[in-house]
Amino acid sequence: MPDALETMKTLIEEINKHNYAYYTLDQPSLTDAEYDALYDKLVQLEAETGTVLPYSPTQRVGGELLKGFEPHRHLARLWSLDKAQNHDDLMAWHTRAQKLVNDYNTQHPDDPLPPLSFVVELKFDGLTLNLTYDRGELVQAATRGNGVVGEGILANVKTIRSVPLRIPYTDGIIEVQGEGIMNLSVLVAYNATAAEPLKNARNAAAGALRNLNPKVTAERKLNAYFYNIGYADSLQFQNHQEMVEFLRDNQFKISPFVKFVDSIDAVEEELEKLVAMRNTLDFLIDGLVVKITDMRTREVLGYTDKFPRWAVAYKFEAEEAVTTLLDVSWNVGRTGKVTPLARVEAVDIGGVTVQNCTLNNMDDIERKNLKFGLGSLVYIRRSNDVIPEILGKVTEEADGSEIVPPAVCPSCGHDLEKKGPHLFCTNKVGCRPQLVGRIAHFASRDAMDIETFSEKTAEQLYDSLDVRDPSDLYYLTFDDLIKLERFGTKKAENLIAAFEKSKQPDLASFLYALGIPNTGKTTTKELAEHYRSLEKLMQAEPEELITLPDIGGIVAESIVGFFRDPAMQRSIERLLAAGIQPVSEEAPAIVDESSPFFGKTVVLTGTLTIMGRDEAAKKLEKLGAKVTGSVSKKTDIVIAGENAGSKLTKAQELGIRIIDNEEELQQLLGDV
Incomplete structure (x- = not known):
């Protein structure tokens, strides 16, 4: 047995080396027959010994059906990126970053930050992956989720042959971030023999990685590229170049286009080159990413509530196409609003097959000259990740059939009421999509955050258990749920526990x-x-x-x-x-009622470089101010930082007091 185990380890090391050469470096190091002989030998030894090591390449074929995905809390938050869609947006981001660096260097002349330098990378259009390695072994893989908690999809990610199951770095725990994708050539080959062809590469990758059958994932032959170390307990980098080299040295597949430059002008040149070659790539990208390379500068610039200040996503301009408007259906939402959805002849826009487009209401339909548009050619646009929209008809003539709004609710047959440009079904107690929508909304992450709950769950509970109101959820029992289709003991127990856990929302x-x-x-x-x-x-x-x-x-x-x-x-x-106990935070203690901010409604806009807007808002609230997000006649004071935009303009038009000097603001805040 010990000899067999050592032989297995040697075989695994040899096979993984060849996998790395083939799937990551695209440089095959032996013939298919030679590779198969090594692999078959390993399979034989595993069968004889009854032992399968966790990093064995035989684990990539996909195993047993999964019962569900467990929530996984990331060791470090996965951040979204702020967006720039043109030259002005990019320069505004650069100006903000440069000002923060200049301010820091003025305050720390003995230890200044280096001149800004940048890296330009591809923004892959797939599913974000966050891999955890503990002493060199892949122990978890998760989706991004909300950035803090994702879904554990380790079994599925193990089927991606460009993902190393073991890496040379064994000194601690690291989280490695990348993107799971399906190459376009692989999609074409898959669809050539598939009983049900896949619509596009992005959905194919995302659907495979979130499939409860890892064998399906393996059949998709996914790929993955990696670009970031999000967490490391005993590892530090001075700059992004060092991080990329670390990833490469540890056998991760790196983007073929990682460009390091020393000026924002050079950044724009690289952006132009990459945009021009976008359609020559064998995978989808939905933009480019620009990052500041120096790690100490990143630490100093820090983050807003949502984004790192040291990076920005350069999003591609909207893409347009011409196709035929085939039909318009009317859907009912949770508020009773009845909205039109256009079905168009399938058309490819930037690698994505588009068949449905948004329309807002009949006013929108008439404004776009679509009232007599069924069967006519129309312009459609897909911008970034937004659902495609119809821009209008290609011709001015009324050359199509008429789009007729419904006279009654398309779901329950109840009378409709027109409010402004919108139609509403007023049957709040008997209209299925309204009730299902209300229940699903109630349970959603930003609401009661009932784990494992989905709209499909809401539909099943509505149809099978007469759940008609969110309050009904808390009166369901294990015995109710266990009778439902696809509800085993574990799933029923988990949902009951999730209901209980949600009972003390803010x-x-x-x-x-x-x-x-x-x-x-x-x-x-x-x-x-x-x-x-x-x-x-x-x-x-x-x-x-x-x-x-x-x-x-x-x-x-x-x-x-x-x-x-x-x-x-x-x-x-x-x-x-049923035991729901909404919890309210205590009001912030008022420090000084004589403060000029006490009882005032204040709006913060632009970039505050000394303390940041979040810190300023907390101090203002402690002084009795009400901090809001929009400027109106009720606003008393607008605090304007760098690059303040429309809110500052509106404040000027309304004659509202404006504080645009941070030193003055600090003096007024005092010692809060």
């Missing part, structure tokens, strides 16, 4: 979950911070609500009408009776 999330018409996350957060009590908010009058920033008459009436609706009152009563 008040803002609970209000958002309720789906109050005309309110979103910003408004419900504002309501939660002002009232800090569900009971007080439910008793509020319109005259009281409109005194709050960003809440006008229509929104105030929507809020009051929602809480006066007997059906909504019953739903909330049942939720509270």
Whole structure:
């Protein structure tokens, strides 16, 4: 047995070396027959010994069916990137970064940051992967998720032959980030023999990696490119070049286009070259990424709430095509709004097959000259990752059939009501898509965050267990769920546990979950911070609500009408009776009521370089200010940093007090 084990280790090392040469370097080092002989020998030894090492290449074929994906918390957050879509956007990003560096160097003359230098990389259009290696072995692979928690998809990722199962670096734990893709040539070959051809490479990769059958993933012959070390417990880099070399030395597949330059002008030259060659690549990209290379500079520049300040995604311009408008269907959303969806003759735009396009309402249809457009040629546009939209007809003539809006709800047959340009089904208690949508929204991540819940779950509970209201969820039992199709013991237990876990949401999330018409996350957060009590908010009058920033008459009436609706009152009563306890944060302690900010409504705009907008907002709230996101007549003060835009212009037009000097702001904030 010991001799056989050593032989297996030697074979694995040899096979992995050849896999690396073939799948990562694209440089085959032996014939297929020679490779097969090594592989067959390993399979034989594994069968004889009953031992399969975790990093064995035989693990790449896909194993047993998975029961589901477990949530995985990343060791370091995966950040989104701010976007630049033209020269001005790119230069604005560069100007902000340069100012932050200059300010730092002024304050630290003995230890300045180096001149800015940059790397330009491809922005792959696939599924983000976050791989965890512990002492050299691949122990976890996860999707991006919300950046903090993703889904563990280790079994599927192991089927990607360009992903190393073991790496030379064995000194600690690291997280390596990259993108799982399907090469376009592989997609063509797959579709040539597939019973159900795949529509596009991005969905093919994402669908395979999130498939509960790893064998399906293996059949897609996916690829992966890697570009970042997100976490390392005992590893540091001075610059991005060192990181790329580390990835290469540890057998990760690196993008064939990683360009290091020393000026923003050189960045633009590289962008032009890469944009020009975009359609020659054997994989999809949806943009390019520009990063500052020096790691200490990245640390100093830091992050906003959403993005690193040291990187930006240069997104491609929208792509357009001409196709035929075939049909328009009408769909009902959770608020009862009935919206049109256009079906067009399938057309390829940038490697993505487009068949459905958005239309807003009949006014939108008429404005785009589409009222008599069925069967006509139309222009469509796909911009970045946005659902394609119809721009208008190719001809001016009424040369097609008429698009007729529905007279009754296409789902339940109830009468429709026109509010402004939109149609609404007013059957709030008997319209299936409204009720399913409400339940799915209630359980969503930004609302009650009920884990493992999906719209398909909402549909199944509606159809099989008569779940008609979000409050019904908390009265379901294990015995109810176990009877459902595709619900085993584990799934039923997990969902019951998820319901229980969700019972203490913060008040803002609970209000958002309720789906109050005309309110979103910003408004419900504002309501939660002002009232800090569900009971007080439910008793509020319109005259009281409109005194709050960003809440006008229509929104105030929507809020009051929602809480006066007997059906909504019953739903909330049942939720509270089931043990839901919305938690409100305590109001920030007021430091000084004589502060010029006390009782004032303040808007922050632009870039604050000394303390950052988040820090400034917290200090303002401690001084009794109400910090909001938009400028209106109710705004008292606008604090404008670098590159302030339309909010500053509107403040000037309204004659609102503007503070555009950070030193003045610091003096007014005092010692908060």
